[in-house]
Amino acid sequence: MQPFSYVRPDTIDEALRLGSQPGARYIGGGTNLIDLVKAGVEAPQRLVDVSRLPLAQVEALPDGGLRIGAMLTNTDAANQRLVRERYPLLAQALLSGASGQLRNMATVGGNLLQRTRCHYFYDTGFPACNKRKPGSGCGARDGINRMHAILGASEHCIAVHPSDMCVALAALEAVIVVRAPGGERRIRIADFHRLPEDKPEIDTTLAPGELVVALELPSSPYAAHAHYLKVRDRASFAFALVSVAAALEFSGHTVRSARLALGGVAHKPWRVPAAEQALTGRPLSAHSAAEAARLLLDGARSYEHNAFKVGLAQRAVVRALQVAARPQGA
Template sequence: MQSIFYDRARDVNHALELARQPGAKYIGGGTNLLDLYKSGIEKPVRLIDVSRLALADIDELPDGGLRIGAMASNTAAANHPLVRQRYRLLSEALLNGASAQLRNMATIGGNLLQRTRCYYFTDPAFPHCNKRDPGSGCDAIDGHNRIHAILGASPHCIATNPSDMSVALVALDAVIHLQGPDGARQLPVAEFHRLPEDRPQDDTVIRPGELITAVELPPTPFSRHAHYLKVRDRASYAFALVSVAAAVDVDGDTIRDLRIVLGGVAHKPWRALGAERRLRGQSLGALTDDVLGKVGADAVAGAQPHAHNAFKVELAQRAVARALRIATGSQATGEMGGMA
């Protein structure tokens, strides 16, 4: 059996020092890493426990924003009064993201670092996975690919990002704070996850030895009109087939600005910029079924479904329309209103 060593970091600098050792991995709640370790997918030589670092606080910032420490649990973040009051979209996404038991253990930083979802990746019985063994191929492309990506995939990987929280964070223009061997840096959540291209083994742009220390939420105009919609195979804990974070800034009757971000359809949270452009500056009264249908089509423009997931194209279109109705209180009716 492969030996594994354990160290508990005293502070951030100690964690960074320990991470210089070959085969070192940070561990917080462990809800993803330990599963992958037991399956033989992850093979750390040394685990660096960062769960007790002083990074669990949730603090209001002078400008009205919010800083959430990377070690804050998903439960603590979802139920924090300021998150529920000002960033309801994030609270909804976190509460939809997992069972209560997992939310109690999972951390904000760990949630961001979840490996992409694919049963061909998580089961070593399948021999061809470019994410697990670069250059070996992708069994999902010609296999059972019902849960896989329809947007942004590549000939090397069609896995999807499993995080509900990250979808909401992109819609809220959140920023990640990182500390690494080369110092501190900040990065928009929208730029943290990457598309597979020819390097599907790299889910994010995090650098070797870097540690997520916090997520910062700027003051938002989206507190009143926002909704996170998750469509899944069962009502209990399950990954999203399609999810939508819809956030709308309404000035009187006018849509001044908005964010539409999809989950479950790509290797990263997918911001639907074309759909946003169609609605920006429009009146709420313009949200007819016909317009919402076009917005949904814009959101999945360029989709490339596979043998078993073509249903996701229409599902995503309907989910976008429904999320926008709920976020804005629109009462549009008709064929597009029939989504369960």
């Protein structure tokens, strides 16, 4: 492991100054970054510890939305009253992630910034990984690719984004608030994570030195009808083969609006507006749910070991919509 320095700033401005210097990386709970450092995948020259900055507040917004500080732990976010009451989809997704011990350490901001999961990326014994070493190739394309992408991949990378939280945030249309020495900006969750294209080493649209300080959720009509479904190899501490965030708003028996996002299938949470539109203006039925699933998976491309994901994802979408249609707690 390469030596590095460690600093713990007292203010956000000091953190931004230190984090903007070459070779610096911010660290919160460290549940992803430290693993990467120990494995030799990441080699920061300086770790800037932002875990004790005053960024863990949860605030109700005037428009009925919610602002969640980036340093709030996943456990505290999932158990926060306003999150449970107004955004049960987010609470469910957070509680589906990792283990209780990791959720107690991992932060909301760090969850957003998890690196895509791929054993060819995490194991430096495999020389071919464009994410770790641009231009070296993608070992997963012709290797063991059971966990890998079926949507949005490129010839350069077929890894998938691992976060459960981000799938729910995509369905809820969250906004990420980031700070830099020059000021603050807001990034839609749909624009925060990148598809690999020809630069898979770049996971997000963050500029160097920018710090995630909060995420904001707009007022949501989906509290009564939402479900997060995670399909995985084991019920404890496993990444999703496929996950679905489904949220419905009803007017009587008619779907007034819908939100759908897939996880475990692409470099970022996957949404297709046409799939949501297929559900609106009519009662939810097996036919409309299957049509939404078909549209959401349109263009899917599988590899040698993950063809099962296409059918699995379609069935998971239908199941998640059926459960979401029931009132919360039913």
